[in-house]
Amino acid sequence: MNRISVGTNDYLDFRATPWDMRSLGLNAIEVMNLRYHDVSGLDSLLDELLHYCSLNTIDLAYLRVDSADFPAKAALQDAGFKFIETSLKVANPKVQKFDFGKIIPSRFCLRSPLESEFPQIRQIAHDAFDFSRFHEDYNISKEAARRRYADWIDDMFAQGKNFLVYEAGGAIKSFLVYDCTAEGTYNLLLAGSERSQGYLSPFFWSSFLTQLKAENAKRIETVVSAANIPVINLYAQFGFCVEQSLFGFHKYFHKPSDI
Amino acid sequence: MSNDKILALIFSAISEINQQREPEHQIVLEPDCVLFGANGKLDSLALVSLILDIEERISDEFGIAITLADDRAMSQRNSPFRTAAALADYVAVLLGEAAA
Numbered sequence: 001m002n003r004i005s006v007g008t009n010d011y012l013d014f015r016a017t018p019w020d021m022r023s024l025g026l027n028a029i030e031v032m033n034l035r036y037h038d039v040s041g042l043d044s045l046l047d048e049l050l051h052y053c054s055l056n057t058i059d060l061a062y063l064r065v066d067s068a069d070f071p072a073k074a075a076l077q078d079a080g081f082k083f084i085e086t087s088l089k090v091a092n093p094k095v096q097k098f099d100f101g102k103i104i105p106s107r108f109c110l111r112s113p114l115e116s117e118f119p120q121i122r123q124i125a126h127d128a129f130d131f132s133r134f135h136e137d138y139n140i141s142k143e144a145a146r147r148r149y150a151d152w153i154d155d156m157f158a159q160g161k162n163f164l165v166y167e168a169g170g171a172i173k174s175f176l177v178y179d180c181t182a183e184g185t186y187n188l189l190l191a192g193s194e195r196s197q198g199y200l201s202p203f204f205w206s207s208f209l210t211q212l213k214a215e216n217a218k219r220i221e222t223v224v225s226a227a228n229i230p231v232i233n234l235y236a237q238f239g240f241c242v243e244q245s246l247f248g249f250h251k252y253f254h255k256p257s258d259i
Numbered sequence: 260m261s262n263d264k265i266l267a268l269i270f271s272a273i274s275e276i277n278q279q280r281e282p283e284h285q286i287v288l289e290p291d292c293v294l295f296g297a298n299g300k301l302d303s304l305a306l307v308s309l310i311l312d313i314e315e316r317i318s319d320e321f322g323i324a325i326t327l328a329d330d331r332a333m334s335q336r337n338s339p340f341r342t343a344a345a346l347a348d349y350v351a352v353l354l355g356e357a358a359a
Contacts, residue, residue, distance in 0.1 A: 107329055108330070169330070169333065197333060200333055202304055202307040203328055
């Protein structure tokens with residue numbers, strides 16, 4: 001993680017995202033944290049960020065800010081960032097008190113995948129999604145966004161994230177990737193079902209939420225695209241509430257013509 | 260048990276869904292009406308609701324408990340939930356096996 005500071009209290013943290021070079025052919029950074037106390041400090045931070053990007057031949061800088069952070073939204077647009085997507089942070093903070101199977105029966109048995117099954121998971125990740133900050137970026141082709149999600153599976157496997165799969169008839173139908181803290185907070189990173197069988201998602205969701213509850217999860221949280229209405233409604237059924245809405249912005253300093 | 264009788268039961272469940280829908284979102288009660296997928300009228304939550312309703316109606320009507328959405332259904336090459344007719348065919352198979 002790198003930090004740009006202005007004065008004593010204003011700073012932004014960002015990280016290089018080398019996986020975007022592999023998937024999208026873009027030298028990219030993601031701003032993870034933006035802390036400022038006044039508009040002048042915010043403008044200075046963004047000036048410094050743009051300067052850094054220029055010096056380091058960055059192609060793309062991206063970040064999310066709270067949708068109620070009006071100064072940041074204005075400053076980012078003034079600095080040439082384009083609005084790309086809205087996402088919602090949703091959470092169920094009372095997992096142990098919630099009977100997910102009562103909402104929709106938890107019918108599927110889930111298990112950890114075999115290493116040999118990862119190509120199937122990769123394929124589902126490639127095919128199943130229409131919404132994300134990359135799928136919704138009009139500068140990026142659908143195929144490039146899909147490739148990025150498939151590559152993300154490889155990265156999460158290498159990072160040792162937890163995977164659960166549902167298999168039927170010898171084929172993987174759905175998968176979930178998550179990580180968890182010692183305090184029992186589970187963060188759902190990615191979950192999807194084979195595109196032709198998306199109708200099974202509610203059963204799959206019920207099954208994996210029930211399994212995470214059995215693992216003693218106390219709180220489950222995730223981020224979903226505000227454009228993905230079916231998934232938002234699904235989480236709402238299972239007791240998830242919206243805790244934060246975020247606006248995603250992208251700025252291209254150089255964009256290859258073929259992404 | 261005839262497919263017609265099963266189809267009537269499925270249409271009855273769909274009619275209940277239609278009562279909560281705007282006129283332009285009504286599901287036409289025809290065997291080939293597409294329930295889910297491309298050109299389908301139901302999202303995944305609505306389809307699950309329909310499946311659970313049909314399971315309950317079958318249990319009430321015929322006294323036989325069947326599970327429509329399970330590993331077997333998910334293993335089918337062609338989804339049994341794509342159209343009302345496909346669903347009726349699948350229900351008939353399950354009922355036939357249960358009665359055997």
